[in-house]
Amino acid sequence: MINTLKKPVMYTMMAAFLAGGIAAPATADIVDNKQLAMQSELQMQRDSVLNLMARDDVQSTMMAYGISATDIENRINNLTEAELLQIQGQLDQLPAGEGALGAVLTILLIFILLDIAGVTDIFPGI
Amino acid sequence: MKALLLPLFSLILLASCVSPPQSAALLHEMPAQFSDAVLVPDVPFYPQEDYQCGPAALATVLGASQVQVSPDDLVPLVYVPGRQGSFQIEMVAAARSFGRLAYQLPPTLQAMFSEVSRGHPVLVMQNLGLDWYPQWHFAVLKGFDLVQGHVILNSALTENYEVPLATFERTWARADHWAVLVVEPGIMPLSATPERYFNAVVALEGNNPAELSSRAYQSGLERWPGNSSLLMGYGNLLYSQDDLDGAARHYRQTIDFHPDYAPAYNNLAQILLQQSELAQALTLADKAVELGGDFSDNYAGTRQRIQAAIKAQSRQSR
Numbered sequence: 385m386i387n388t389l390k391k392p393v394m395y396t397m398m399a400a401f402l403a404g405g406i407a408a409p410a411t412a413d414i415v416d417n418k419q420l421a422m423q424s425e426l427q428m429q430r431d432s433v434l435n436l437m438a439r440d441d442v443q444s445t446m447m448a449y450g451i452s453a454t455d456i457e458n459r460i461n462n463l464t465e466a467e468l469l470q471i472q473g474q475l476d477q478l479p480a481g482e483g484a485l486g487a488v489l490t491i492l493l494i495f496i497l498l499d500i501a502g503v504t505d506i507f508p509g510i
Numbered sequence: 511m512k513a514l515l516l517p518l519f520s521l522i523l524l525a526s527c528v529s530p531p532q533s534a535a536l537l538h539e540m541p542a543q544f545s546d547a548v549l550v551p552d553v554p555f556y557p558q559e560d561y562q563c564g565p566a567a568l569a570t571v572l573g574a575s576q577v578q579v580s581p582d583d584l585v586p587l588v589y590v591p592g593r594q595g596s597f598q599i600e601m602v603a604a605a606r607s608f609g610r611l612a613y614q615l616p617p618t619l620q621a622m623f624s625e626v627s628r629g630h631p632v633l634v635m636q637n638l639g640l641d642w643y644p645q646w647h648f649a650v651l652k653g654f655d656l657v658q659g660h661v662i663l664n665s666a667l668t669e670n671y672e673v674p675l676a677t678f679e680r681t682w683a684r685a686d687h688w689a690v691l692v693v694e695p696g697i698m699p700l701s702a703t704p705e706r707y708f709n710a711v712v713a714l715e716g717n718n719p720a721e722l723s724s725r726a727y728q729s730g731l732e733r734w735p736g737n738s739s740l741l742m743g744y745g746n747l748l749y750s751q752d753d754l755d756g757a758a759r760h761y762r763q764t765i766d767f768h769p770d771y772a773p774a775y776n777n778l779a780q781i782l783l784q785q786s787e788l789a790q791a792l793t794l795a796d797k798a799v800e801l802g803g804d805f806s807d808n809y810a811g812t813r814q815r816i817q818a819a820i821k822a823q824s825r826q827s828r
Contacts, residue, residue, distance in 0.1 A: 412780050412784075412812075412815075413776070413780065413807075413808040413809070413810075413811035413812040413815070414746065414749065414776070414777050414780050414808070414812075415742075415746075415773035415776055415777055415805045415808050416746055417712045417715060417742075417743050417746045417747070418712065419804075419805060419808075420708075420712070420739055420742055420743060420746075420773065421708065421709050421712040421713075421739075446590070448592060449590045449591060449592030449593060450590075450591035450592045451590060451591065451592075452586070455586045455587070458586070458587065459587060459600060459603070461717065462587070462600070462603035462604060462606065462607045462717065463599070463600075463603050464603075464712075464713045464716060466709075466713075467599050467602075467603065467713075470599070471597070471599055475597070478597050478598070478599075479595075479597075479598070479635070479637070479644065479646040479685065480564075480590055480593035480594070480595025480596055480597055480646055481563055481564050481567075481595050481596050481598070481601075481635055481646045481647050481648040482561040482563060482564075482593075482594050482595035482596075482645075482646060482647065495639070495643075498640070502674055502676060502677040502680075503640075503677070503680060504638055504639055504640060504645075504677075504680075504681065505636070505638050505673060505677050505678070505681050506638045506639060506645055508665070508666065508667070508668050508671055
């Protein structure tokens with residue numbers, strides 16, 4: 385119970401903190417580039433609370449995927465707000481490029497045939 | 511068994527007979543500019559270790575854009591152990607973190623061939639398997655030969671891997687035609703559109719020195735001198751560098767090209783406020799408020815600040 389209450393409160397506090405910090409310098413109401421980009425890209429909700437939740441979600445998924453805590457921080461910082469919102473809750477469905485062969489034997493034959501036919505390209509030798 | 515194999519074979523034959531649309535068009539009527547074979551020289555090659563085509567392909571395009579980095583250095587930035595692979599969005603983000611502009615190309619072979627023709631290899635995603643049995647893979651397109659009908663990739667363990675154009679198009683189409691150009695800021699993607707380019711530049715701006723995105727804005731404005739996003743974006747960048755005059759010049763140009771574009775009035779008003787040109791600032795802020803739109807809160811805030819400054823001034827002079 386305490387935990388479920390804690391999070392929204394934390395988000396609100398962080399959002400308030402962020403909102404104060406986003407406009408640079410602190411005493412200007414300039415329309416900045418993040419706002420301009422968001423507006424033209426996806427008409428996304430410019431809600432920093434949402435963004436913090438996305439951050440939290442992506443972070444925990446990455447942790448479950450075995451990425452180290454220090455790397456996660458780095459990697460999330462490399463993402464734009466728009467990208468974060470885009471992948472929130474989606475990571476488990478996104479394709480991950482690997483390229484090594486994971487084929488099960490039973491369908492190996494099918495793929496060899498498809499490779500020969502030029503439909504797929506799993507075995508470079510064919 | 512026989513009963514199973516026959517339909518299977520006919521299915522496969524059927525699938526292979528239908529040429530994918532772009533290849534068919536290109537091979538049927540070869541555009542003159544692509545009639546010569548092209549192979550980008552000096553593209554690094556990193557034979558990938560297990561599952562690590564992401565770091566390898568990224569190191570390849572970064573190397574081609576003069577960033578020397580090994581796949582091993584990229585593993586902490588893009589590899590996802592739990593998925594034994596890398597996500598597209600992180601590949602793009604990691605390229606940016608090395609100060610490179612990452613621009614997603616439109617879904618055409620021609621857009622890629624144009625870049626390859628002028629010496630820029632292209633990062634691509636493929637689904638080497640099928641929709642119901644995907645084998646996601648990153649590779650680097652570095653050449654093509656339409657007379658022979660193939661493209662040339664650095665892929666997995668093979669350097670200069672020649673793939674029939676139709677096969678490549680099928681595998682690439684199955685990954686939604688995903689292709690990303692990674693270049694030094696200042697180099698314009700040939701097929702760029704202003705809004706997408708602007709978004710790529712703003713993303714670059716996030717974690718890099720202003721000098722880099724400044725170059726990207728400048729070449730963007732050479733191509734589209736009147737684009738409001740790029741003019742505003744560059745103005746904002748100069749503003750963040752405390753170059754108030756330079757910023758004001760770009761906001762003014764924005765207004766010249768787009769007299770109804772409220773953010774330009776607002777930001778110019780802010781600068782005039784900082785330069786104590788209060789009367790002018792108020793006129794501009796009024797205009798922004800009057801035009802309204804997405805950032806109305808900003809406009810109201812700017813106007814309030816200007817009004818407060820005017821009050822303070824008249825109090826002082828009294």
